Structure formats: structure tokens, C-alpha cells
């Protein structure tokens with residue numbers, strides 16, 4: 001970075017993590033004028049912005065060259081409201097990937113090994129063994145075969161689960177049965193004893209976890225949802241659980257967040273809830289990923305995580 005002209009980089013998200021970013025920039029790219037919003041100085045001098053939500057006066061950032069999302073998703077942005085030519089870059093960094101691999105593996109294993117059943121039995125002082133099934137007899141399918149889906153599948157395959165995945169375009173991943181496109185969704189669903197959602201939220205994927213999809217799953221299947229809340233039609237999940245079509249759901253996301261008091265998910269015996277913590281951007285690896293993208297930007301190389309606005313992810 002030492003040959004670059006001085007530039008202003010603004011961070012606009014959680015200020016505690018912002019302070020960590022500041023320390024990392026001071027160490028790794030001291031020539032960058034790193035600022036934490038709202039201390040932006042002259043907005044016209046800001047060349048790079050990393051944000052969860054852009055500032056209301058984004059139009060005043062006339063010299064902006066790149067907008068980074070501090071998260072892996074970009075559904076929190078109103079894409080129509082962003083300047084047309086401004087590149088939007090989502091967060092692709094190993095810390096997020098590692099966190100999601102841990103979470104999805106934990107959720108799948110907890111379902112596979114009846115963890116919640118044993119927790120409930122313990123509360124009632126019940127000593128009752130359920131049959132232990134080998135991983136090879138439990139088919140796992142992942143909606144989304146992107147950065148996160150691929151890493152999760154690699155881990156689950158290693159544990160011996162037969163794996164499949166569904167994406168928009170056709171992929172070829174060793175040891176994973178790959179399905180692509182809407183027409184292939186029913187066939188994919190039919191072979192998912194545990195369905196894991198790792199899709200981005202777009203106009204096409206909103207509401208995709210619905211009664212139609214649940215009916216296609218084998219009876220007694222389970223859902224792990226770590227995508228975004230609006231993927232899920234909430235009443236359809238309750239109906240599927242109450243009818244027994246689904247046996248269990250592990251939900252990291254809901255709509256709205258936080259889940260309102262009194263919502264039926266809080267008390268539902270077949271639902272395990274976590275407060276959108278499946279994975280988090282890790283400052284150390286995130287700052288390194290951002291700096292690598294700044295280098296690529298300078299060199300005119302393709303950016304890691306550049307969003308295709310037309311497709312919405």
C-alpha cells in the first residue's frame with residue numbers, strides 16, 4: 001500500500017468493531033486515512049466506504065470508488081438507491097466461512113444425534129436411548145452453493161453425510177450431487193433428510209422455505225436456516241412441524257429480528273433458535289480481505305465478492 005496516494009476510508013457499522021478495524025489499518029495500511037462514521041471529514045474526499053447501511057447523505061460522497069458491505073449479504077442495501085456505477089463488494093473472508101461451517105455442522109449434528117430430545121429428556125429426568133443412525137443414512141442438502149455452502153458441504157461430506165446442493169447455475173463439486181434451477185428444486189428436496197438454507201435474500205429466494213418445499217421433503221425431515229429471515233414463510237413452518245412433515249427446525253434468522261415477544265417460535269418444542277449469530281465478520285481477516293481488494297482495485301484486477309446488482313447477490 002505504500003505507493004498509493006493518501007485516501008480516506010470510512011467505516012460505518014458497529015463502533016466497537018470499528019475500533020478494531022482502526023487498529024488493524026494503522027498496522028497494515030498506515031497511509032490510509034481511516035475514519036469511523038460520523039467523523040468522515042469532507043465526504044467528497046472519501047474514496048472507500050465499508051458499511052452495514054450507507055449514510056443518508058451518500059450523494060455527498062462524490063469521490064466514492066467502492067462500497068463494501070461489512071457482512072456477507074447485501075440484502076440490507078436498497079440497490080435502487082445506490083449510485084448506478086458504484087461497485088458494491090460483499091464480505092468474503094475466512095472468518096465468516098469458519099463460523100458458518102461450525103454453526104451448520106453443529107446444527108446438523110444436533111439434529112442427527114437427537115441433541116434437543118436428550119436436553120428435553122434431561123429436564124424431565126428421563127433416561128431413554130434412541131437408536132443411533134450412521135451419518136451415511138442421513139442425507140443433507142444445502143440450498144446455495146456459494147462461498148458458505150461449499151465450505152459447509154466439504155465439512156459435512158467429511159463426516160460421512162451423503163450431500164447434495166441446489167444453486168442457480170449448474171456446478172460440479174466432487175462428492176456432492178448438484179442441482180440447479182427452479183425445475184430441479186423438487187428433485188433436490190426429495191432427497192434432503194436435513195435441509196440447510198444458505199441462500200442470499202433476493203426477489204427470487206424470498207419465501208422459498210414454504211409449504212410447497214416442505215411437502216417435497218421426506219416426511220420427518222429437518223430444517224437448518226441460516227440464510228435470512230424472509231426466506232421463510234413462518235406459518236408454513238409451524239404447520240409443517242405440527243403435522244409432523246417436519247420434525248425439527250434450527251433457526252438462526254427470523255423476520256423481524258429480534259423475534260417479537262410472544263411469537264410461537266419462542267416456545268415451540270421442535271424449534272431451536274439462535275439470535276443471528278451463525279457467523280460474524282472477523283475484523284482481522286476482514287481487514288486483510290478489504291486491503292487485498294483495495295490492491296486489486298488499484299491493479300485493475302477482479303474484486304473478490306463483487307456483487308452483480310442485476311441478479312441481486
Ligand code: NDP
Pocket residue numbers: 072073074096100143144145146147148149166167168169170181198199200201202204205226227228252253276277278279280313
Ligand atoms: P454466495 O453469493 O457465495 O452464494 C450464493 C449461492 O446461492 C450461490 O450458489 C447461488 O447460485 C445461490 N443462489 C442465489 N440465488 C439463487 C436462486 N434464485 N436459485 C438458486 N440458487 C440461488 O453467498 P455466500 O455463500 O457467501 O452467502 C450466502 C448467504 O448466507 C448470505 O447472502 C447471507 O444471506 C447468509 N449469511 C448468513 C449469516 C448468518 O450469520 N446467519 C452470516 C453470513 C451469511 P450460483 O452459484 O448459481 O450463483
